[in-house]
Amino acid sequence: MVRKLRLTVPAAFGYLMLAGFVGVSLLPFWVAIKTAITQPGDVFQTASSIAPGELTFGNFTRVLGLPSSVELTSVRASPINFALSLRNSLIYTALTVAGQLFFSSLAAYAFARLKFPGRNLMFYGFLASTMIPAIVLFIPNFILIKDLGLINTFAGMVAPTVLMTPFAVFFMRQFFLSAPRELDEAAKLEGASAFQIFWRIALPIQAGPMATLAILLSINSWNEFFWPFLVGRGEDVRVMAVALSDFMSQTSQRTPDWSGLMAALTLSILPVIALLFVFGRQIVESLQSSGMK
Amino acid sequence: MRKLLAASLAVTTAIVPMMLAPAKAADATVSYWMWDGNQAPVYRQCADKFEAANPGVKVQITQDGWDNYWTKLTTGFTSATAPDVFVNHISRFPEFLANGVMEDLTARIAADKVDMSAYLPGLADSWNKGAKQWGLPKDWDTIAIFYNKKMVADAGITDEQLANLDWNPNDGGTFEKALAKLTVDAKGKHGDQPGFDPKNVAVYAWSYDPPDGFGQQEFSHFAASAGFQAVDKPWGTKYFYDSPILAKTLTWLRDLSIVKGFSTNGEQVGRLGPSPLFAAGKIAMAPQGSWMLSTYRDNAKFAWGVAPLPKGPEGRKSMFNGLADSIWSGSKNKDAAWAWVKYLGSSECQTIVGKAGVVFPARPEAVDAAVKAHQAKGIDVSAFTLVAKAGSTFPYPIMDHGSEAYAILKTAVTNVLLNQGDPAKILKDANDEVNKLF
Amino acid sequence: MTDRHRSPLSGTSRTASGTSRAARKWREALTGYAFVAPAFVGFAVFYLLPTVRAMQISLTDWNLLRAPRFVGLANFERLLHDDKFWHSCEVTLAYVLYNIPLQTALGLALAVLSDRLARSVILRALIISPYLISNVVSGLIWLFMLDPLLGLTNAWLVAVGLPHQPFLASPDQAIISVAGISIWRHTGLTALLFYAGLQSIPKHLYEAARLEGAGEWLMFRRITLPLLRPVMAFVLVTTIIGSFQVFDVIAVTTSGGPADASRVILWFIYENAFQFNKMGYASAVSILLFLVLILITLVQMRLLRADQSDLD
Incomplete structure (x- = not known):
């Protein structure tokens, strides 16, 4: 039932509020873009204006390490190796999401469908670990990764999340619990192995929830900051969020190249915006459902 | 979905061995960390000359912002991933000394007869403690x-x-x-x-x-x-x-x-x-x-x-305040590291740095080069x-x-x-x- | 489950099938263990073990570079008398108190408005867009926009005749500003969750209420709000836990300043662990935070359970 309100005063006020919300949501995106297309020497004169200053696309090429029309006298070659950070972010996200999806589903399936001694104890242990604040884990995990010699490797960066996160297990278990079991039984009678049943039958039914989970996990991994910040500091593994904060941290000694920074920010947001354009409905619906477990 | 998952797993299995593979032989690579983005390209010029004069030795320069630089350096010391040579700041000197993360340069300075009086007065002394020298003067600021x-x-x-x-x-x-x-x-x-x-x-x-x-x-x-x-x-x-x-x-x-x-x-x-x-x-x-x-x-x-x-x-x-270049005590190739530090403190490299007009190097003749470089850009420093x-x-x-x-x-x-x-x-x-x- | 108690000796004819059943059960258990094994390794190595290790470290004096020294409960004792720690608790609490009610109220308003006025998926995609960029990026852009003298926000304030505000540069406004940035990033998600909750409320309830002459506000209070409570509970549990662990935005905008005004618990832990190299002390604070969070979660889980039965 969709009942449209007539355009009364409260409704008009409501539309105004909605427009305000959207405006505030989008304003910072515009500020990043307009600063990115402004000549560096113009950035501060026009910082308090909604319009960009003298236009240029040189900031983007400069950040990408390409020959650029905008060279700074302070010879800062390529402050962030953008392409490399982008690649690193993609690898980091792909690894953590793929690993979590697979291993967490496997465990979730076992928790939901198979009987084995200690099952509930284990599951509640998993569940309880959602309450451990990440900061408690960072220091010992950092030391562990260090002892394993995995500092500055992707292996070290993805290790804590690639095998499971409590959320992923919990999320998938809910769906396996409510799925019909008849197909499983039939396959079992035909002599399919447990893994075959999981892989060929149980998992495909959950394509929807899997996609939802994948989107949720991707957003988190893409934006993850603290752990990669601790473990993945080498340029070869430094993800985008860490690279951007490195750029920023020069402020205490030196004013950063804001137009360059905003150009880098804009470029880092682009993949996400593109994703929103292509999968807008799916993302919205996935996020919507994450609270309805 | 299953195909997607299978594909990503395939990607994973393809990437994992790449990640675990050891980095290529690094025997002759000196890693050098600094926090100043403006200076990194200038020191690259020094590194090119240094590499030309020392065949087989490569210098790898990494730059990080000020705040992150120190976090990274400390965790580097802990995890044995610190650079061979790093730019040092007075504010961290005592802590690094207490924890033994810096190499004592005294013997090497004496052996190679490095003239410590060639630097502006006071700069070398601030990096001297217990009659030992812990860094070679790099530049200064007022x-x-x-x-x-x-x-x-x-x-x-x-x-x-x-x-x-x-x-x-x-x-x-x-x-x-x-x-x-x-x-x-x-x-x-x-x-x-x-x-x-x-x-x-x-x-x-x-x-x-x-x-x-x-x-x-x-x-x-x-x-x-x-x-x-x-x-x-x-x-x-x-x-x-x-x-x-x-x-x-x-x-x-x-x-x-x-x-x-x-x-x-x-x-x-x-x-x-x-x-x-x-x-x-x-x-x-x-x-x-x-x-x-x-x-x-x-x-x-x-x-x-x-x-x-x-x-x-x-x-x-x-x-x-003067900065210095120090060698990490855990460095695997200290001889190459020392050669690089010595070159960083040399008149040749410091003059290159001076000419770039970014900072004032620790040697007087290089300072003159810096003053001239600024003058050429119309600024009296x-x-x-x-x-x-x-x-x-x-x-x-x-x-x-x-x-x-x-x-x-x-x-x-x-x-x-x-x-x-x-x-x-x-x-x-x-x-x-x-x-x-x- | 009753099968387990059937003795294989109860009949010769049954022995074969009984054994095979036991074998099958054994096989199922093995399969279960095999399926759970990778996740369990992840759990044991990266959740269970570090929690235990953090507890151990919290009992030592350790600067990362030298061997740890056992000090018993000294770190916890010091914590109780550390004004900076208590101050960081106050700051965190202030942050939570600014962040949660505002974010929840705005999210709810946004959800109800879009449910009643504009159900386009495009609108929801626009509203959710801030959530898709990282805290670090939002922090950087807002730092630029909130600059006291140069920022766009202040230019607009002045344009409408209001005085300049220092925002992140002021001890009085820093934590509110940080909360504001978080609200900007998270309200869309909160709204989306509420929106989904609204869709599950049976429409006939509204029809009936309207027939009885109920107004919008009354329906909101009597129908929408009570039936939204499970979602509300979920939103509150996740956002409160998240708020107690705010860090990223602070790292890029204020670094805990000015004058400690935004030194939240996580920044306090970070500073001690990675700037002062006091791993033992930092771990002690972490453990304490863990205990507090368990407490909060337990209380909220109770609420959550009660609310779920409310819906049925």
């Missing part, structure tokens, strides 16, 4: 005033007058009078005219960074020129932040903004610092370190100059060299518990400048807290 030439001329102040201002913590001297002239309120009235509205200022005469604990750019020069001494001695155990001179100086600086309106107050300069305000024409002058020269060159589209700090009751004073030459400098405090003391003092000074309470009491409490660390 503080001077960056000013907007047009604004100063419009206020009727000549360059000569600007270079000879005097200051005291009581009435601010001729310096404060100049600031008054340079400040303009929203209605166009100057700070020394009747009817000036200190609450509605369009152009401030003065601005400074959010203060750090030692006030390198913000207040240390004022306080020292009035006779303030921050610590008892290098490697000492006592801070003197309860000194009435400091309280008086900071009170003057606080009132300059919140009462008189001649300076931005601590709340108006965000984390971006004064240089954006300078570029936007909202301030006329700012005290800044010599390392800021290239930033001003990039951002200000108008004529600007550098003037010396005002003379205080005790003369003109500037903090004089004698204000920086003046204080360094006149022997009117004081060192960055070298003390144990540096990071913690710094954090405590930073909070205290910020509180004073933001008018959060009685300056004398705030400073005394912080001083007690800091001295308790020892």
Whole structure:
């Protein structure tokens, strides 16, 4: 039932509020873009204006390490190796999401469908670990990764999340619990192995929830900051969020190249915006459902 | 979905061995870390020459922002992933020494007959402790005033007058009078005219960074020129932040903004610092370190100059801080690392750095190259060299518990400048807290 | 399950099938263990073990570079008398108190408005867009926009005749500003969750209420709000836990300053662990935070359970 309100005063006020919300949501995106297309020497004169200053696309090429029309006298070659950070972010996200999806589903399936001694104890242990604040884990995990010699490797960066996160297990278990079991039984009678049943039958039914989970996990991994910040500091593994904060941290000694920074920010947001354009409905619906477990 | 999953698993299995594969043979690679992005390309030039002269040795330069640099370095020491050579700062020197992460260079210096007197006086000494040398001098910095030439001329102040201002913590001297002239309120009235509205200022005469604990750019020069001494001695155990001179100086600086309106107050300069305000024409002058020269060159589209700090009751004073290159004690190829450090300290490399006009190198002949490079770009940097030459400098405090003391003092000074309470009491409490660390 | 108690000796004819059943059960258990094994390794190595290790470290004095020294409960004792720690608790609490009610109220308003006025998926995609960029990026952009003298926000304030605000540069406004940035980033998600909750409320309830002459506000209070409570509970549990662990935005905008005004618990831990190299002390604070979070979660889980039965 969709009942449209007539355009009364409260409704008009409501539309105004909605427009305000959207405006505030989008304003910072515009500020990043307009600063990115402004000549560096113009950035501060026009910082308090909604319009960009003298236009240029040189900031983007400069950040990408390409020959650029905008060279700074302070010879800062390529402050962030953008392409490399982008690649690193993609690898980091792909690894953590793929690993979590697979291993967490496997465990979730076992928790939901198979009987084995200690099952509930284990599951509640998993569940309880959602309450451990990440900061408690960072220091010992950092030391562990260090002892394993995995500092500055992707292996070290993805290790804590690639095998499971409590959320992923919990999320998938809910769906396996409510799925019909008849197909499983039939396959079992035909002599399919447990893994075959999981892989060929149980998992495909959950394509929807899997996609939802994948989107949720991707957003988190893409934006993850603290752990990669601790473990993945080498340029070869430094993800985008860490690279951007490195750029920023020069402020205490030196004013950063804001137009360059905003150009880098804009470029880092682009993949996400593109994703929103292509999968807008799916993302919205996935996020919507994450609270309805 | 299953296909997607299978595909990503395939990707995973393809990538994992790549990740686990050991890095390619690094025997002849010297890793070198620094925090200054402006300098990285210049040192790359040095590295190219060094590599040409030392076939088989490669130098890998990595640069990180200031804050992250130290986190990364400390975790690097812990996890044995630190660089062979790193740029060192006085504030971290004691802590690194206590934990044995730096290589003692004394024997190598003696063996290779490196002349330590070839550096500006005092620079090598600050990296000497227990008759051992822990780093080779790299560059140095002092503080001077960056000013907007047009604004100063419009206020009727000549360059000569600007270079000879005097200051005291009581009435601010001729310096404060100049600031008054340079400040303009929203209605166009100057700070020394009747009817000036200190609450509605369009152009401030003065601005400074959010203060750090030692006030390198913000207040240390004022306080020292009035006779303030921050610590008892290098490697000492006592801070003197309860000194009435400091309280008086900071009170003057606080009132300059919140009462008189001649300076931005601590709340108006965000984390971006004064240089954006300078570029936007909202301030006329700012005290800044010599390392800021290239930033001003990039951002200000108008004529600007550098003037010396005002003379205080005790003369003109500037903090004089020198960086050094140190070798990590856990380095796997110390011989190559030493060769690189020695080259970094050589006349050849320092002259290359000087010519780039980014910082002032530690060798006098390289300093001349830097001065000339700035002159060629139309900027007279004698204000920086003046204080360094006149022997009117004081060192960055070298003390144990540096990071913690710094954090405590930073909070205290910020509180004073933001008018959060009685300056004398705030400073005394912080001083007690800091001295308790020892 | 009753099968387990059937004795294989109860009948010879059954022995074969009984054994095979036991074998099958054994096989199922083995399969279960095999399926859970990778996740369990992840759990044991990266959740369970580090929690135990953090507890151990919290009993030592350790600067990372030298061997740890056992000090018993000294770190916890010091914590109780550390004004900076208590101050960081206050700051965190202030952050939570600014962040949660505002974010929840705005999210709810946004959800109800879009449910009643504009159900386009495009609108929801626009509203959710801030959530898709990282805290670090949002922090950086807002730092630029909130600059006291140069920022766009202040230019607009002045344009409508309001005074300049220092925002992140002021001890009085820093934590509110940080909360504001978080609200900007998270309200869209909160709204989306509420929106989904609204869709599950049977429409006939509204029809009936309207027939009885109920107004919008009354329906909101009597129908929408009570039936939204399970979602509300979920939103509150996740956002409160998240708020207690705010870090990223602070790292890029204020670094805990000015004058400690935004030194939240996580920054306090970070500073001690990675700037002062006091791993033992930092771990002690972490453990304490863990205990507090368990407490909060337990209380909220109770609420959550009660609310779920409310819906049925």
